[in-house]
Each structure stands twice: as C-alpha cells, then as structure tokens.
Amino acid sequence: MASGDLIVGLEIGTSKVCVVVGETRPDGTLKILGVGQAPSRGVRKGEIVDFETAMKCVHEAVVDAEQKSDVMIRSVYVAVAGGHIQSFNNRGCVMLPEERDEIDEQDVEDVKINAREVSIPAQNAFLHSIIQHYHVDGQDGVLNPVGMLGEKLEADFHIIHGVRTRVQNTIRCVKELPLEVEDVVFSALAAAQVVLTQHQKNLGALVVDIGGGTTDYILYVDGAVKQSGALAVGGDHITNDISMGLRIPMARAEKLKTEEGSCVLGNCLPGETILLKDDSGFAGKEIERETLNTIIHLRLREIFELLKRTVEEEPFINYVGAGIFITGGCSLVNGIDYLAGEIFEMPAHVTHAQTMSGLTSAVENPQFSTAIGLLKYAQAVQVDRPRRGITRIFGRFFSGMR
Amino acid sequence: MIQLSKNYSLPERQEESIPIKVVGVGSAGSNALDRVLLDGMDKDDLIAVNTDVQSLASSVAARKVQLGRSSTHGLGTGGDPELGYQAAIESADEIRQAIADARMIFICAGLGGGTGSGAAPIVAQLAREAGSLVIAFATLPFSFEGKRRAAQAQDALSRLNDIANAVICFENDRMGDMVAPKAGIHQAFGVADMTISQSVRSIVNLIQRPGLIRIGFDDLFAALRSQNGRCLFGFGESDTDNRAHDALTQALKNPLMDKGRMLSESAHVLVQVAGGPGMTLSEVEILMRELGRHVRDHTQIVFGTAVDGKMGNRLSVTIISSLASEDSIATQAARPAPEPFLAPPPAILEQVEEPPPNIDTVPEPEVVVPAQPGPSDLISFAQPATAEALPPAPAPSIKKPAPRLIPPKKKAVVEKEPKPPKEKCVQAKQEVMQFEPVTRGRFEKSEPTIVEGQDLDIPTFLRKKVRVK
Numbered sequence: 001m002a003s004g005d006l007i008v009g010l011e012i013g014t015s016k017v018c019v020v021v022g023e024t025r026p027d028g029t030l031k032i033l034g035v036g037q038a039p040s041r042g043v044r045k046g047e048i049v050d051f052e053t054a055m056k057c058v059h060e061a062v063v064d065a066e067q068k069s070d071v072m073i074r075s076v077y078v079a080v081a082g083g084h085i086q087s088f089n090n091r092g093c094v095m096l097p098e099e100r101d102e103i104d105e106q107d108v109e110d111v112k113i114n115a116r117e118v119s120i121p122a123q124n125a126f127l128h129s130i131i132q133h134y135h136v137d138g139q140d141g142v143l144n145p146v147g148m149l150g151e152k153l154e155a156d157f158h159i160i161h162g163v164r165t166r167v168q169n170t171i172r173c174v175k176e177l178p179l180e181v182e183d184v185v186f187s188a189l190a191a192a193q194v195v196l197t198q199h200q201k202n203l204g205a206l207v208v209d210i211g212g213g214t215t216d217y218i219l220y221v222d223g224a225v226k227q228s229g230a231l232a233v234g235g236d237h238i239t240n241d242i243s244m245g246l247r248i249p250m251a252r253a254e255k256l257k258t259e260e261g262s263c264v265l266g267n268c269l270p271g272e273t274i275l276l277k278d279d280s281g282f283a284g285k286e287i288e289r290e291t292l293n294t295i296i297h298l299r300l301r302e303i304f305e306l307l308k309r310t311v312e313e314e315p316f317i318n319y320v321g322a323g324i325f326i327t328g329g330c331s332l333v334n335g336i337d338y339l340a341g342e343i344f345e346m347p348a349h350v351t352h353a354q355t356m357s358g359l360t361s362a363v364e365n366p367q368f369s370t371a372i373g374l375l376k377y378a379q380a381v382q383v384d385r386p387r388r389g390i391t392r393i394f395g396r397f398f399s400g401m402r
Numbered sequence: 403m404i405q406l407s408k409n410y411s412l413p414e415r416q417e418e419s420i421p422i423k424v425v426g427v428g429s430a431g432s433n434a435l436d437r438v439l440l441d442g443m444d445k446d447d448l449i450a451v452n453t454d455v456q457s458l459a460s461s462v463a464a465r466k467v468q469l470g471r472s473s474t475h476g477l478g479t480g481g482d483p484e485l486g487y488q489a490a491i492e493s494a495d496e497i498r499q500a501i502a503d504a505r506m507i508f509i510c511a512g513l514g515g516g517t518g519s520g521a522a523p524i525v526a527q528l529a530r531e532a533g534s535l536v537i538a539f540a541t542l543p544f545s546f547e548g549k550r551r552a553a554q555a556q557d558a559l560s561r562l563n564d565i566a567n568a569v570i571c572f573e574n575d576r577m578g579d580m581v582a583p584k585a586g587i588h589q590a591f592g593v594a595d596m597t598i599s600q601s602v603r604s605i606v607n608l609i610q611r612p613g614l615i616r617i618g619f620d621d622l623f624a625a626l627r628s629q630n631g632r633c634l635f636g637f638g639e640s641d642t643d644n645r646a647h648d649a650l651t652q653a654l655k656n657p658l659m660d661k662g663r664m665l666s667e668s669a670h671v672l673v674q675v676a677g678g679p680g681m682t683l684s685e686v687e688i689l690m691r692e693l694g695r696h697v698r699d700h701t702q703i704v705f706g707t708a709v710d711g712k713m714g715n716r717l718s719v720t721i722i723s724s725l726a727s728e729d730s731i732a733t734q735a736a737r738p739a740p741e742p743f744l745a746p747p748p749a750i751l752e753q754v755e756e757p758p759p760n761i762d763t764v765p766e767p768e769v770v771v772p773a774q775p776g777p778s779d780l781i782s783f784a785q786p787a788t789a790e791a792l793p794p795a796p797a798p799s800i801k802k803p804a805p806r807l808i809p810p811k812k813k814a815v816v817e818k819e820p821k822p823p824k825e826k827c828v829q830a831k832q833e834v835m836q837f838e839p840v841t842r843g844r845f846e847k848s849e850p851t852i853v854e855g856q857d858l859d860i861p862t863f864l865r866k867k868v869r870v871k
Contacts, residue, residue, distance in 0.1 A: 044848040083851055232851040233858045240843040241861035250844060298862040306853060 005382070008065070009374025010058070010076040010179075011187065012170060014043050014213025014236055015329060017057045019065035020371040021073065024379050032363060032372065036065025045232040046081035046187075046214035048169050055173050062177065075180035077374040079187040080170050081214045083232030085127070085162040090118050093154045103136065103145045107153050115157040125164035127186050132156040132224035141222075158225040160186050182378065188216035188228055190373035193380070194353035195325050196220065203321035208307065208340070209370060210330035212236045215303055219316055226316040231306060235330035238299050245295045246287055252276065256292060257333065263297045264335035265290070300336060304343040323347035327369040420609060423504035424602055425449045425529075427522040428486075429478075430512020430541060432461040433591070437599040438510075439463075443606070449500050451525060453489045453517045454478040465500050469493045469521055479516025483554050486520020497528050506609070507534045508602050509566070511558075514543035514551035519558035526565040535619065537605065538566040539598045544574040568623065570601055570635055597656070600637045604720040608674050608706070617674055617706035625672035625704060625722045634668060636721040643854040645677075645717040646685040650692055653719045665696045668723040674706040677717040681709060688850060688857055689719065 007030075009020045019036040038060035042050030066073055092115025094107055116129060134142040136150035145153055171181050192207045204221040213234045219227040235257070242261075243253035260274050268289045276285045311317045323346050326336055331350045340348035353363045353372040363372060424447055426435035432450045439448060439462045450463035453474045458466050470489025479485040490497070501507055507529040511522035522538065529536045540559055543551045563569050574594050608617050638652030654665075665671060673693060675686050686707060697703065842850070845859035852858070856865060 044845070045851065049848065231853070232849075236844070237858070237861075240845065240859075241863065244843050244861050245863055294868065295861070295863050298866060298868060302858075302862045309854075 006071060006073075007375045007378045007382075008073050008076045009079070009190070009371040009378065010062070010174065011079040011371045011374070012043060012048065012054065012058060012173065013040055013081075013211050013329075013370075014046055014234060015211070016040050016367070017054075017061040018368060018371045019061045019073070019076070020368060020375060021065050021069040021071055022372075022375040024382070028379075030375055030379055032375075033071065034065055034067075034069025035368060035371075036061045036063070036068055038064060040212075044213060045083060045234070045236075046211065046230070047084075047166055048173055051169070051173060055176060058173060059177055062179065073179065075182050076174060077182050077190075077378045078170060078174055078184050079190050079370050079374055080127070080162065080167050080184050081187040081211065081216055081230055082162065082166055083214065083230055084166055085160065085186060085216075085228075085230040086124075087158060087160040087228045088118075089132070089156060089158050089226065090115050091154055091156050092116070093152065096151050096153065101149050101151060103148050103150055103153055105146055108134075108146060108155075111153050111155045112157070115155055116159075118159065120159075120161045123163055123165065124161045125167060126159060126161050127167065127184065128158075128160040128189060130158045130160070130189075130225045132158055132226070133222075156224075158228065160189070160228055162186075183381070185374055185377050186216070186218075186228065186230075187211070187214075187370045187373075188218040188230070189225070190371075190377050191216075191327055191369040192218050192220065193373040193376035195327050195351045195369055195373070196322075197354065198223070200322040200325075204316075204319045205322040206311065206317065206320055206324045206344075208324060208326050209328040210234055210303070210326065210336075211328040211370075212330070215307065215328075215330075217307060217311070219311060219320065221316050221319045227311055227314055229310065231303065231310075233303055233306075234328075235333075238296055238330070238333070241295050241299050242292065246285075246291065248276065248285065248287075256287070257296065260289070260292060261296045262293050262334035263300045263339045265293055265297050267335075268293065296333060297339070300333065300339055301343065304340055308344055317344075320346065323349060325349055325351045327351050327366045329367040331366045420506050421504045422506040422508065422606060422610075423447050423449055423501055424508045424510065425451055425501065425525055426461070426463065427451045427509060427511040427525055428515055428518030429454060429457045430515070430518055431510045431522075432457060432463065434510040434512075434539070434595045434598045434602075436462050437592075437595040438602050441599045441603050443603065447504075451490075451497060451500075451517075451521060453486065453521075467493060467496045467500050469497075469517065479520065481551070481554075482516045483520035483558060486516040486518070487524060488520075489517070490521035490524035494524065494528060497525055498532060501525075501529050501532060501534065504529075504534055507536050508605070509536060509538040509562075510598055510602070511538070511562075512541045512543070513555035513558045513562075514547060515554075519554045523558060523561040523565055526562055530565060530567075536566040536568075538562045538569045539572065539601060540569060541572045541574055541594055541598065572597060601635055604637045604674075604718070605722075607676060607708070607710075607718075608720055608722075614709060615705060615707045617672065617704065621672055621704045621706065622722065625670045625724065634665060634721070634723040637718065639716055639718040641714070641716040644852045645715075645855065646689040647692065647850075647852050649717050649719045650689050653721050654696065665701075665721070665723060666698050668697075668701065670702050670704065671697055671721065671723040672704045672706070674708065674720045675717070676708040676710055676713060676720075678711060678713040678715055679709055680715050681707075681713075681717055682855070684857065685717065685855060688852060692850070693721070 005024045007022050007024060009022070011018045017038045017040045021033045021035070022030050023033055024030055038057050040054070040057050042048060042053030042057065048054045062073055092111045092113070094111040094114055096103065096107060111134075112129070112131075116126070120126065133140065133156050134145040135154040135156070136142050136145050136148050137152050139150075142148065167184060171184060174181050188207055188209045191209045192201075195207055196205050201220040202223040206217060206219045209216045211234050213232065213236050215231040215234055217227075217229060217231075218225060238261075239250060239254045239257055242248070242257055243250045246253070246256075248256070256274070256276070272289045273286045274289055274292065276287060324340050324344055326340055326348060327350070330336070337348040337350050350366060351369075352366045353369050424435060424438055424443060426432040426448070429452060432452060435448050435450055446464045448463035449465045449467065450458055450461035451467045451469060452458045452461070453469045454477060455468060457478075458468055469486070470492045473489050473492055474485060479489065509522055509526055509529070511518040513519050513522070522540070526536050526538055540555075540562055542555045542559065545552065559569070559571060572594060574591075605622070608622065609619065636653035636656035638649040638655070640648035640652060642648050673690070675681070675689060677685075690703075690705065693703075842857070842859040843861075848859070850857050850859055
C-alpha cells in the first residue's frame with residue numbers, strides 16, 4: 001500500500017486509455033506504483049465522440065491500475081488534447097502606488113489577474129496560464145519580483161485555452177465513473193514535465209507528442225513556455241493511410257505500422273516485400289516495403305512540415321538549443337527522429353519519461369510520457385499550493401509551473 | 403416586364419444585368435445605405451427616402467426623395483407611422499419616378515419609428531406596382547426601445563410581409579448578441595447596419611454574379627417562401643488558410659442563424675459559395691459537407707457557386723433559408739378580408755402555370771401568359787408593362803384613410819407551391835455538382851481537420867498524388 005500522497009494521472013487517448021498511479025515521497029521524489037491501460041474506443045482525434053463507450057474504457061483502465069498498484073483511486077489529473085487547443089502570449093502590467101516601491105505578493109497577484117484580462121473566443125475556457133518572466137521597470141528576466149524595488153511590474157504569460165464544452169466532455173466522462181477530477185492539463189505540457197530536464201528547458205526545446213489522434217507540441221525557451229498547440233493528426237492517420245493505400249484492414253495496417261514500418265526512404269532493397277500472413281498463418285498478400293515506408297514517410301513529413309510552419313510563425317524556434325524531443329506512441333515509428341531532424345534541421349530525439357523511480361519498465365515507454373507527466377505536474381502544483389478540490393478546475397488558472 | 407427565361411441563366415448573357423435599386427427608408431434606412439455604399443455598391447443605385455430633410459441631406463445616396471413636403475415640412479415624423487404613411491402617399495409620384503427603371507428593389511428600413519414603419523410598406527407597394535421584385539430588409543427595434551415601438555414595428559412588418567416578395571427581418575436584439583457587452587451603443591447599431599449591408603450585397607451578388615451553378619430568382623424565392631416565418635440568413639467571408647471552414651462558421655454565426663441550429667428545421671436551404679479563381683472543388687466540397695451536418699436529410703439544398711475575379715483569394719458563403727412559423731397559416735386565415743376599395747395592384751409576380759388569381763378584377767390585357775411554358779423555363783414573371791400598370795393603383799391608395807390596409811391577394815403569389823418544372827430544374831442543378839468521391843477512411847464521420855486548405859484526414863499520398871504500388 002502507498003504510504004505517501006497518492007497522485008493519479010489519467011490520459012484518455014485516441015488509441016488507449018492510460019492510468020498511472022504514483023506516490024510522492026516526503027523527500028520530493030515520485031514513485032510509480034502501477035500503470036493501468038485499456039484500448040480506447042469512442043475517442044477520435046483526442047476527443048470523446050462516443051460518451052458511453054469511452055466511459056467504459058476509462059473504467060477498465062482505472063480498474064486495471066487499481067489492481068496493479070493495489071490502491072483505491074478517488075481523484076485523478078486528466079490530460080486533454082484535441083485540435084481545438086490554442087495558445088498565445090500575453091503581458092500584464094501593474095503600477096505600484098506612489099508611496100510604496102517594494103513589490104509585494106499582492107502586486108504579483110494583481111499582475112497575474114491583469115494578464116488574464118484578454119479576450120479569448122466566448123466558447124473557450126482558459127486551461128493554463130504559465131508565467132514566463134517578470135519585468136520590473138523594464139528590467140527583463142526577473143524570476144521572482146517579490147521584495148524587489150520598482151514602480152512598474154510586468155509579467156509575461158503563456159495562455160493556453162480550449163473549447164470549454166469539449167474540455168468539459170472529458171471531465172464529465174471521468175466524473176461519471178465517479179472519480180474526482182483534480183485538474184485538467186494540456187497533454188504536451190504534462191509530457192514536457194518528464195521528457196525534459198530543467199537544463200533542457202533552459203537551453204530551449206521543442207517537445208512533440210505524437211499520439212494516436214493528435215500531435216501536441218510545446219516549445220520552451222529560457223526555461224519558459226513560449227508556444228504550444230495541437231494538431232488533430234496523429235498515428236491513426238498513418239494507420240488509415242496504410243489501410244487505404246494497401247487495401248488492408250485497419251488492424252492489419254496498425255500491426256504493419258508498428259512492426260515493419262519506417263519513415264526513412266531508400267533503406268530497403270529494391271523489390272523487398274513483406275509477406276502478410278492471415279489469421280490462420282497462411283501466406284496472404286505481399287506488400288512492397290518501400291510502398292509502406294513511402295506512405296508513412298509522406299504522412300509524417302507532412303505533420304512535421306505543418307508543425308514547422310506553425311512554430312515558425314513566431315521567432316522562438318530559432319532559440320531552441322537542445323533540439324526536438326519526440327514522444328507519444330507514434331514516436332515508436334522507426335526513423336522518426338531522423339526525419340524530424342532533417343525537416344527541422346536540428347537534433348531530434350525520441351524520448352520517454354526520465355526521472356522516475358518504481359516501475360521503470362513502464363516509464364521507459366514513450367506511450368506513457370503524458371500520463372507520467374501528469375504526476376510530475378501534479379506534484380509541482382501541489383507543492384505550489386495546497387489541494388483545494390474540484391472547484392478550481394475552471395477558476396484555477398495561474399500556477400507556478402514552468 | 404420581367405421574363406426570366408432559360409437564356410437568362412446562361413453566363414454568356416451576362417451583359418443583361420438586372421437593374422437594381424437599394425432604397426433606404428427613414429434614418430435607419432439611410433444609415434444602412436451608408437454602409438452599403440462603403441461595402442462597394444454603386445452610388446447611383448442608392449435612393450434615400452425620408453421625411454427628415456436634415457438626415458436626407460447627410461445621406462450618401464445619389465437620389466434623394468423627401469417625403470411629405472407639406473405634411474411634415476421637412477421635419478421627422480416624431481415616431482408616428484400614420485404621419486410617415488401620409489407623407490409617403492403625398493410623395494408617391496416622386497418615389498415612383500425614383501424607382502421606375504429598376505427591376506429589383508431592395509428596401510432597407512428600420513421599423514418602429516415613423517418614417518420606416520409608415521413609408522416602407524408604401525414604397526414596397528409602389529415598387530411592386532411598377533413591376534419590380536421587392537426584397538425588404540427590415541430591422542426590428544431593440545426591446546429596450548419600448549413596447550410601443552415594438553408594436554408599431556410588428557404592424558409594419560406584417561404589412562411588408564404582405565406586399566414585398568420577400569422580407570428579411572433582423573431583430574436588433576439579436577444583433578446585440580454579436581457585440582461585446584462593453585461595446586458602445588453606436589457599435590451595436592453599426593453591426594445591424596453591417597449585417598443588412600452584407601445581406602444586400604450578397605443577394606445582389608447571388609443574382610448577378612456569373613455563376614457556374616447559377617442561383618436565380620426562383621431559387622431565392624423557394625428558399626424564402628414561407629412568409630411570416632423567420633428568415634434565416636448567414637453570410638461569411640474568409641481568406642485564411644482554412645477559408646472554407648472559416649467562412650461557413652462565420653455564416654452560421656450570423657445572429658439570424660442561431661449557430662445553425664435553426665437550419666435543421668427548414669425545408670429549403672439556399673447556399674451560394676463564391677470565390678476567386680483559386681477556389682478549389684475540394685474546398686466547396688468540405689464546406690458543403692460541413693453544412694450538411696446542420697440540415698436534415700430531407701432538406702432540399704439549393705446550391706450555387708460562382709467565380710468572381712474580384713474576390714481575390716477570399717471565399718464567401720451565403721446561406722438563405724426560412725422557417726415557416728407555426729401560426730403563419732392561422733394568422734393568414736384570420737386576417738381581414740380584402741378591402742374592397744383598394745384595387746389589388748396589377749403588378750403581381752406571377753408564375754405562369756398558375757391561372758392569375760385576380761385577372762377578372764383588374765383587366766390586364768397586356769399580360770402575356772404563355773399557354774405552355776417550355777420545360778426548361780426557369781420561371782417567368784408575367785407582368786403588365788410598367789406604364790400601363792401604373793394608373794389604377796395610386797389613386798385608390800391615396801384615398802385610403804388608414805395605413806393598415808393591405809392588398810391581401812398578393813400573398814397568393816409567394817406562397818404558391820413549387821411548380822414541378824421548377825423542382826426539376828433545381829434538382830438538375832444539384833446533379834451538376836458531383837464530386838469525385840474522396841475517402842477519409844475511419845475519419846469519415848469525424849470532424850474534418852482542415853489546415854491550410856487541405857483536409858488532413860485524406861491520406862497524404864492521395865493528396866500529393868504520389869502513386870503507391
């Protein structure tokens with residue numbers, strides 16, 4: 001049984017539902033107690049399309065996790081993804097009253113509220129507002145302004161928002177189980193917590209989480225989130241392309257993708273074929289390897305090129321020093337780091353959650369980065385402020401997360 | 403006489419563009435005109451009609467008609483529709499002159515006040531008598547303007563409904579929803595004007611643009627057929643990467659559209675997609691498929707598309723439809739019998755196949771009713787020539803004491819059932835738009851992911867036309 005504080009991360013992905021149970025130790029480390037998962041149905045492109053079915057899958061995964069970790073799960077942190085998630089940077093500003101020139105905590109609170117005074121589309125809700133830097137009287141790069149002297153306090157925030165109803169769908173799905181939802185977290189933000197070290201965040205890094213239905217990205221420069229977003233294209237699209245291109249069933253295409261596929265062209269012998277066996281083991285269709293690879297290559301190339309064009313809309317990608325970190329189930333495709341490196345013209349790595357103890361075998365799978373990242377996120381926010389329960393979900397906004 | 407023959411819809415007959423006029427009645431009307439001009443209408447096509455000389459003087463319209471020189475002496479009506487009505491009757495000849503050579507008249511009026519409510523129906527009636535098609539754009543007052551104005555507006559609206567070929571009604575309250583709560587009141591009114599202007603422009607474009615798949619009057623009226631019902635109108639324009647999706651979203655966001663919810667209840671939906679030469683088939687397809695989700699299966703979608711070089715890389719979507727109000731039949735039944743002393747206006751939009759209902763009351767020797775309309779005829783509006791038609795109508799209407807009296811027989815025109823040839827015609831049009839089937843596999847039923855104009859759910863190798871195997 002768990003001794004410390006239990007934290008549970010839940011990711012309702014397009015291909016699987018994944019529950020990671022962890023406990024925080026008094027010394028600040030995080031131990032993974034168990035991982036439960038179930039194949040996901042009723043989810044398309046990271047969003048729930050069939051409520052009942054999705055709920056069943058979540059239930060299965062939670063039960064699985066409870067058995068494996070031998071704990072009762074009551075509340076979870078939930079990752080959200082989907083093409084509707086958007087972000088932007090905003091600056092808040094507060095002038096100190098004339099009789100006072102020392103910045104106190106209240107001023108910091110005020111500037112946070114001020115930064116939130118931006119209009120997002122009416123149907124959208126704020127998901128995260130992540131502090132980048134403070135500026136005091138034009139002095140840049142202040143990390144903690146409390147106690148400093150100044151007249152004007154400014155703060156840059158990265159604000160992530162998404163369509164309220166779609167986020168609520170996910171929350172409702174969990175609540176009806178019934179589980180308590182501690183918080184909703186943008187999946188790339190969660191994944192970045194465990195994929196990147198603080199050093200890499202400082203150097204600048206782009207995390208690309210390619211899951212089944214969505215590709216989420218988050219870009220760190222100088223230790224702060226500068227850009228983030230989601231693209232509703234993922235591994236499912238590759239599978240679909242293979243299935244349509246080679247005229248084989250989806251299940252077979254999925255298997256072919258994970259077992260044989262590669263996104264590097266020109267690596268196989270001319271005329272090299274893969275023999276597709278049917279269920280009884282008899283030889284079925286022959287598929288040219290290069291064809292398979294071409295289909296995968298074209299799709300992944302498109303995703304990366306799209307992503308590149310998106311991040312290049314702002315100048316931050318030029319300050320990325322550590323390179324690209326690819327994670328998520330789809331990062332298991334052979335040669336994906338090579339392809340990403342070629343397109344972005346910077347080093348690319350396939351990574352998984354780094355700094356965990358416990359069930360390390362689970363940790364080392366990129367499929368679980370987001371769910372494990374949720375634990376790290378949860379740990380960080382819990383240190384930051386005591387747990388206050390569900391009321392925060394949309395009221396909650398600012399956090400000390402970086 | 404308006405004859406919409408088959409030839410009319412052929413692009414090569416482009417030079418014969420329909421002369422139109424936009425008439426702004428009252429000060430709300432002339433505000434709308436300002437906006438229409440800003441949005442690129444020809445100044446010569448605009449006519450301002452008002453009792454208030456001051457407002458008239460500041461109007462941008464090329465032609466201005468002052469109403470009631472002797473009854474209001476150049477002042478406003480003070481919110482009295484009766485006065486507006488009297489003033490319009492007094493200046494009937496001037497109005498008639500101003501609108502004489504147009505075949506299609508748009509009337510913009512803010513209902514609720516004096517001039518708009520009182521004079522707009524008269525202008526509509528004069529226009530109909532002159533043989534024009536009349537489409538009225540009416541705004542209903544904000545509810546905070548008081549019940550009295552609301553009642554006056556409703557009254558005027560029902561009269562307009564009877565007279566005009568089509569009434570597109572904007573509720574200012576709904577316009578308010580479009581504006582951020584903090585925005586000034588002028589902005590709220592501005593939005594109303596802008597919406598009217600968009601509608602005028604898009605309907606003009608709808609009819610005049612060289613259409614690949616053309617939308618004609620018949621389609622327009624089919625979509626707007628249910629009188630007294632709520633008119634659904636949406637217009638969206640976008641030049642972003644994802645312009646098909648954005649334009650449609652914008653169109654559905656129109657306050658008259660209620661986010662597309664209302665669309666599911668209407669039986670006819672008219673859609674026109676217009677864009678520059680760069681508009682692609684797949685964009686149109688994406689758009690129509692997306693729209694298809696908002697309408698029911700048996701809804702008849704009248705589809706039109708047009709390519710206009712002036713659009714640049716913008717793409718615009720116009721959606722027009724109407725809801726039959728449940729009580730419309732009841733109200734029509736309950737309406738007072740035809741006023742005997744008001745001669746039914748001879749200039750009625752006739753559909754040829756129908757025996758003219760009032761042919762015995764008003765002798766119309768010059769009405770040309772082809773015995774057997776050609777099967778390919780879109781629709782023919784048989785009408786008396788303007789000159790001959792004018793004399794009978796104005797005299798009795800001036801004698802009329804109250805403005806409430808409406809020639810009710812006109813209703814018959816617009817409420818007619820669609821004729822078989824027309825239906826055939828519409829269906830034929832839809833058949834033209836056959837797309838090559840594009841497969842999205844398992845994403846068939848999910849929301850399309852459109853980035854930079856491409857549907858990412860379609861396999862990349864198909865889109866890039868890379869041959870596999």
